[in-house]
Amino acid sequence: MKAFVLQPLQAALENLRREGIIPEIPENLELDRPKQQEHGDLASNIALLLAKKAGRKPRDLAAAIIAALPASDWIVRTEIAGPGFINFFLAPAAFHGVIAKIQAEKNQFGANQQGGQQKLQLEFVSANPTGPLHVGHGRGAAYGASLANILRFNGYDVFCEYYVNDAGRQMDILAASVFMRYLEAAGLLPWAFPDNSYRGDYVREIAAELRTQVGEALQHARSEMPDLPAMEDPDAAIDALIAHLKERLGKDDYQILHSAGLDSILSDIRADLEQFGVHYQNWYSERQLVDSGAVDRAVAALESAGHCYLQEGALWFKSTAFGDDKDRVIRRENGAYTYFASDIAYHAEKFARGFTRVIDMWGADHHGYVPRVRAALQALGLNDDQLEVVLVQFAILYRGTEKVSMSTRAGEFVTLRELREEVGNDAARFFYVLRRADQHLDFDLDLAKKHSEENPVFYIQYAHARVYSMLRQAAEKGLSLPADHEADLECLQDPRELALTDVLWRFPEVVQSAARDREPHQIAFYLRDLAASFHTYYNSTRILVEETPLRHARLILCKGVAQTIANGLRLLGVAAPEQM
RNA sequence: GCGCCUGUAGCUCAACUGGAUAGAGCAACGGCCUUCUAAGCCGUAGGUCAGGGGUUCGAGUCCCUUCAGGCGCACCA
Numbered sequence A: 001m002k003a004f005v006l007q008p009l010q011a012a013l014e015n016l017r018r019e020g021i022i023p024e025i026p027e028n029l030e031l032d033r034p035k036q037q038e039h040g041d042l043a044s045n046i047a048l049l050l051a052k053k054a055g056r057k058p059r060d061l062a063a064a065i066i067a068a069l070p071a072s073d074w075i076v077r078t079e080i081a082g083p084g085f086i087n088f089f090l091a092p093a094a095f096h097g098v099i100a101k102i103q104a105e106k107n108q109f110g111a112n113q114q115g116g117q118q119k120l121q122l123e124f125v126s127a128n129p130t131g132p133l134h135v136g137h138g139r140g141a142a143y144g145a146s147l148a149n150i151l152r153f154n155g156y157d158v159f160c161e162y163y164v165n166d167a168g169r170q171m172d173i174l175a176a177s178v179f180m181r182y183l184e185a186a187g188l189l190p191w192a193f194p195d196n197s198y199r200g201d202y203v204r205e206i207a208a209e210l211r212t213q214v215g216e217a218l219q220h221a222r223s224e225m226p227d228l229p230a231m232e233d234p235d236a237a238i239d240a241l242i243a244h245l246k247e248r249l250g251k252d253d254y255q256i257l258h259s260a261g262l263d264s265i266l267s268d269i270r271a272d273l274e275q276f277g278v279h280y281q282n283w284y285s286e287r288q289l290v291d292s293g294a295v296d297r298a299v300a301a302l303e304s305a306g307h308c309y310l311q312e313g314a315l316w317f318k319s320t321a322f323g324d325d326k327d328r329v330i331r332r333e334n335g336a337y338t339y340f341a342s343d344i345a346y347h348a349e350k351f352a353r354g355f356t357r358v359i360d361m362w363g364a365d366h367h368g369y370v371p372r373v374r375a376a377l378q379a380l381g382l383n384d385d386q387l388e389v390v391l392v393q394f395a396i397l398y399r400g401t402e403k404v405s406m407s408t409r410a411g412e413f414v415t416l417r418e419l420r421e422e423v424g425n426d427a428a429r430f431f432y433v434l435r436r437a438d439q440h441l442d443f444d445l446d447l448a449k450k451h452s453e454e455n456p457v458f459y460i461q462y463a464h465a466r467v468y469s470m471l472r473q474a475a476e477k478g479l480s481l482p483a484d485h486e487a488d489l490e491c492l493q494d495p496r497e498l499a500l501t502d503v504l505w506r507f508p509e510v511v512q513s514a515a516r517d518r519e520p521h522q523i524a525f526y527l528r529d530l531a532a533s534f535h536t537y538y539n540s541t542r543i544l545v546e547e548t549p550l551r552h553a554r555l556i557l558c559k560g561v562a563q564t565i566a567n568g569l570r571l572l573g574v575a576a577p578e579q580m
Numbered sequence B: 001g002c003g004c005c006u007g008u009a010g011c012u013c014a015a016c017u018g019g020a021u022a023g024a025g026c027a028a029c030g031g032c033c034u035u036c037u038a039a040g041c042c043g044u045a046g047g048u049c050a051g052g053g054g055u056u057c058g059a060g061u062c063c064c065u066u067c068a069g070g071c072g073c074a075c076c077a
Helices: A002-018 A046-054 A058-068 A092-108 A135-153 A169-185 A201-214 A234-275 A286-291 A294-304 A339-352 A364-379 A416-423 A425-432 A445-454 A456-476 A495-516 A521-540 A548-571
Strands: A042-044 A075-081 A085-090 A119-123 A157-164 A282-285 A308-311 A314-317 A328-331 A357-363 A387-392 A395-399 A441-444
Touching (some): A002 A058, A046 A058, A046 A085, A092 A495, A092 A548, A119 A135, A135 A357, A135 A387, A169 A234, A282 A286, A286 A294, A314 A364
Parallel strands (some): A119 A357, A157 A282
Antiparallel strands (some): A075 A085, A314 A328
């Protein structure tokens, strides 16, 4: 709809520029939708912006612009308002255009090609496979999956990836935890299960499964096991147990133990996300990254470029040379790489795979990590402008007023699966993206569950279902339905009808803006607006009237609403039921 | 102490990146079902945009500063 005004406005400015009245035309002309109805259907502040450069008063310049406008069938009236706004009033036919557009584009209505099929990678969730996903991860999952859908709708070639931290100490602690539960089940664990291991019930289940597969074959490793409770430093104690297990079991048996935990949890995570409508193109293994030598290569590249130094036996990356607060260790004194080292390699790999833009979604508690990753990319001669980090604030959970502790190791958490089962996938997906990612979120579980009755998602789905209900009604009453392009849209002259089509026009704009800002919540808010406008219209206007042309026109409008709601909900991974 | 994020109606959040009289949803109050689904609609009330300075035609939005909260500042991941 903006095009109806944008093109004449552009032409007018072009004329004025030729006449030397204004020096230049701004790159992106913007048109506002005024909040006040009296301010017209669209408004431009261009005269205010150019007044100084043109050396004229804003209102005078506005008058000159209006005088230069070519004649248009779409614009019925213009006016100069306030300090120099130009307000445009459009003909009803300008509103009607969107209805034909929806009919033509159907489930592609709202889509655009501004992405130019640019290859873009989106990495999200990437939770350590040390336990089931909890509700904090759910936010990242819903957010990432929705953003991927939105970016695809904007013509980007989006590749979703989950980085699996299947190497490193945390996985070893999981293996040790499984081993202890394995002994415990046979009454062979000599002391109480330690606090700093993974204590969730799922570890017991993994241990039981392990026992059915290998029987007593791993039990021998309990001999000369370090006495954990006797050791002062619990972390050192766990490390001692891990070292013991690796030595006693040998590479193959330790691998069986290690895999027992990893495979079980990872397949659980994958199934959980699939059921949540979150699909990945790839699961990228950190262990394979290490085994392929990519980490060695990345570190070697940094070293040979002269960005590293040795100190106290550790290898340091001079990240301060690229804006970081302090230099970072990439290889420890004991010879092991830090997590940061594999992350450098991983990010280098991303760009080596040809992505022109990489978006990482991290928990907001990792924000201090951003400068060092950027530093590493710069040091490797890569353009860190192509990396974008979206920080997703973790939900702080409450039950009523009671704060819920979220320690994975202690096994005290609400899982994503539990949440999905209680409130349903649709409500969970919608609820998660209802606010900006960087917004702190007090998430009251009791309230969230109550939302199964009051959740705004039902409000939107209901609007969609209402349209289909009318279509069913019409069929029952033997009233004819409009075929595509058959209705005479000129029947739609009521301000309420024009207001509703105006909301439909906004959808393609919101789709663009949500993609540009990486803000799925814009879609959610829009859908609520659209549903509200529809409910208002529905309550004020009878759709299934006797006069066939009017009935057809109104039904086509309503079908356009349903189509737009369905398209929007699809982007958020929420179903659009035809009946409720 | 340093850095990042946040502060808008009683609560949870928006505000098209500087536009006109700051908007929704819950919660509260008052209305609307013999007519297409009342999971809905209409109306009322609710605000020093944390405080203070500045920039300009114009500031919730940009700059400075104070206050309050969150997160981060490992040879952890």
